[in-house]
Amino acid sequence: MDCKSSETVVGPRSEDRLPASAAAAVKIVIVGGFGVGKTTLVRSVSEIRPLTTEETMTQASAGVDDTAGVERKTATTVAMDFGRISLSDELVLYLFGTPGQQRFWFLWNGLFDGALGAVVLVDTRRLEVSFDVIGRLEEAGVPFVVAVNTFPDATSYPTEELRAALDLPEKVPIVECDARLRESSRDVLISLMRYLRSHALAPEPM
Amino acid sequence: MNDSDEEWDEGTPERLYVITGGRVDSSDRAGLDLVTLIVARQDPQVGMQPELASILRVCRSPLSVAEISAYLVLPPSLISVLLTDLLADGRVEARTPDPSLPDIALIEAVIHGLQKL
């Protein structure tokens, strides 16, 4: 991590500044395995060039230091990409693209707290990497939709086959997308929001 | 900042300890979220801690905690500690969604905004 002194800190370019009227912001988290297109999706819909925020995570390492009898701690720096969409003069949406190492996502203090929901991006060639994260989102009570990022050499499966393979309840939407395309990525976000709306109107456990 | 910096791994806890004066990130972070919008209410003052001055400078227009973290190249947990001071004496203000706003109104506003893209 490279710390900048006050004089060298470069703030947002003038075109990246939010209007003074910006009154509140909300967030959506994009999760999924290595190289599934999370950063691509964030970049394609973001109005700013994606930025990176880095958190230092301290984890108690497995095992105990024999001589001192104290727990060892290891510090790891985890970087996350994020982008921004101004929804109106007042409301701003941020999209966080998690890094590939799943074990850090739920350690990141406050990443999922207060999030509207999550998008689980999957590559049908490597579905198994999504099992763990889907389970963790369900446990944490974070509502999500599944978006299948269509790579040219990947076989296309019927939605119901994917649903069975991922063991997803009927109500969780599964959509297809091309994360490189702005409209397609935007439609994934709209699917998530419509799902949240249907849930808000007819509450039942997610 | 100074020469001894080079000997440090910049992200190490020791370094962060110095910037925050040894305070620890409280679990609730003064209610600050990654997407809380921060707006400066005054200009940086001479002699101010450089990180605080930087925050006031980049927040001349509203900016999220995550963006402040990205521009200052400091972790959001540390930015939150620094912001707690600035908030306490009113040098910045924090903006979050109105908690009295029903979820459905917020959801509708997000859908409406996305459809206009």
Ligand SMILES: Nc1nc2c(ncn2[C@@H]2O[C@H](COP(=O)(O)OP(=O)(O)OP(=O)(O)O)[C@@H](O)[C@H]2O)c(=O)[nH]1
């Ligand atoms: N054909 C095709 N390629 C894509 C698509 N989305 C992403 N890619 C490519 O896949 C590669 C990985 O995409 P990234 O967006 O970096 O994936 P990521 O999920 O952020 O990866 P990590 O952060 O490393 O976990 C890049 O070379 C992209 O150009 C897509 O929809 N179609």
Ligand SMILES: [Mg+2]
């Ligand atoms: Mg990425």
